[in-house]
Amino acid sequence: GAVVSQHPSRVICKSGTSVKIECRSLDFQATTMFWYRQFPKQSLMLMATSNEGSKATYEQGVEKDKFLINHASLTLSTLTVTSAHPEDSSFYICSARPPTGNYGYTFGSGTRLTVV
Amino acid sequence: SQKIEQNSEALNIQEGKTATLTCNYTNYSPAYLQWYRQDPGRGPVFLLLIRENEKEKRKERLKVTFDTTLKQSLFHITASQPADSATYLCALDMDGGGADGLTFGKGTHLIIQP
Numbered sequence: 001g002a003v004v005s006q007h008p009s010r011v012i013c014k015s016g017t018s019v020k021i022e023c024r025s026l027d028f029q030a031t032t033m034f035w036y037r038q039f040p041k042q043s044l045m046l047m048a049t050s051n052e053g054s055k056a057t058y059e060q061g062v063e064k065d066k067f068l069i070n071h072a073s074l075t076l077s078t079l080t081v082t083s084a085h086p087e088d089s090s091f092y093i094c095s096a097r098p099p100t101g102n103y104g105y106t107f108g109s110g111t112r113l114t115v116v
Numbered sequence: 117s118q119k120i121e122q123n124s125e126a127l128n129i130q131e132g133k134t135a136t137l138t139c140n141y142t143n144y145s146p147a148y149l150q151w152y153r154q155d156p157g158r159g160p161v162f163l164l165l166i167r168e169n170e171k172e173k174r175k176e177r178l179k180v181t182f183d184t185t186l187k188q189s190l191f192h193i194t195a196s197q198p199a200d201s202a203t204y205l206c207a208l209d210m211d212g213g214g215a216d217g218l219t220f221g222k223g224t225h226l227i228i229q230p
Contacts, residue, residue: 104162
């Protein structure tokens, strides 16, 4: 079945530094990928839509200069959290919908970001 | 904006019984209503999808119903097993085109007790 690979699975960084998270579709091409954030015991919240070859679109309240998204190929999207602060600590998950099949979305395994 | 409510934060069910989870939404009906399973520290895994014009869908021990008048979906797991213990998420795909992502409920944490 369709697989989305996400790395790293967990990262600890110092406040003020930047962290890059990678999301790859392994066996299908994804012109669109999605980035979600999930706080403990909360729902997944869509942060942004990553579009191959064009600018990402961000949900209301998400700072585009803080969460940089690059979708340079049909199988790779990256999310960079710039100048991270403790309040950015969260579980980040990427997703894509395979072009064939059941219209369900495939999710990466998530990245646990802790900013200290 | 669309709000999604899932019936309870936690649901305890005895092994072998049927677990029934509820998802209610507030605004217009989605093109696809989807159910996912999420285990701790992992991304969601797709289980079932039901279309706006469908009433019921089944897959093995899973059954989903969709009532657009009530704005409600029910998710059933029959003959429940301890391995079914997880958080189950209801998600709305509003236009079905794959360009807008999903809107999720908070989830129901299901515990199947042996």
